[in-house]
Amino acid sequence: MLVAGLIGGSIALEFTTGGISLRDTVWALGGLWIGWSLVVLALLVSKAIRPAARDSGAHRRATLGGACCMGVIGLLLFWPMTHAIVVLGAMVRGWVQGEPPDPVAHGVLEQLVSAGPSQWAWSLLLLVALIPPLLEEVLYRGLVQESLRRSSFGRAKGAWRCIILTSALFVFMHLGAVEVHALPGLFVLSLGFGWVQAQTGRLAAAVTMHMLFNIGNLLLAVPWITG
Numbered sequence: 001m002l003v004a005g006l007i008g009g010s011i012a013l014e015f016t017t018g019g020i021s022l023r024d025t026v027w028a029l030g031g032l033w034i035g036w037s038l039v040v041l042a043l044l045v046s047k048a049i050r051p052a053a054r055d056s057g058a059h060r061r062a063t064l065g066g067a068c069c070m071g072v073i074g075l076l077l078f079w080p081m082t083h084a085i086v087v088l089g090a091m092v093r094g095w096v097q098g099e100p101p102d103p104v105a106h107g108v109l110e111q112l113v114s115a116g117p118s119q120w121a122w123s124l125l126l127l128v129a130l131i132p133p134l135l136e137e138v139l140y141r142g143l144v145q146e147s148l149r150r151s152s153f154g155r156a157k158g159a160w161r162c163i164i165l166t167s168a169l170f171v172f173m174h175l176g177a178v179e180v181h182a183l184p185g186l187f188v189l190s191l192g193f194g195w196v197q198a199q200t201g202r203l204a205a206a207v208t209m210h211m212l213f214n215i216g217n218l219l220l221a222v223p224w225i226t227g
Helices: 002-013 022-049 064-097 107-115 119-150 152-157 159-172 180-200 203-221
Strands: none
Touching: 002 022, 022 107, 022 119, 064 180, 064 203, 107 119, 107 203, 119 152, 119 159, 119 180, 119 203, 152 159, 159 180, 180 203
């Protein structure tokens, strides 16, 4: 997925102006996500052709509705902790640097706030709200965390070790996109994604929690959405 995303993003950059406009951002992220999506599609086709052997170590899976409800519960539990840690990180960074950091700690959010409403802005909003929660959870919770859980590492160390290791990778892959002071909060949020997935045995729980978080973050950070 990572390699396909890099290839897709590189191809998409050929259709941009080389600037930092919303149009260029939509093209670049669109190419990245299309690359990821092609690998997910290949995985689904492979699973349909050759179903995987039953995972004897897995607990009973929740229903789809139960998993979505668990995603909501996870958001209610982990969002306050995430927000508190981000605020604390901003205070520490402000104390060290002598000036407070930008309250919008994500590059794409900063771009949306400064750009104002437009066709490309609304397109980017929709993409950010829906696409990353699905594709990132397939990658990190569906592939990385589940692979660790089914490995000898997971059987020996337990579910939380797998969740923590996956969350560390999740944060590492967001370096540069998220401000440094917000990374500890992102780590805690990722622990929540991993926890709801482990509790339910369904990726839908993590996708629901991630999607609701992105939507809530957009509503809070981008003032022109609600007028």
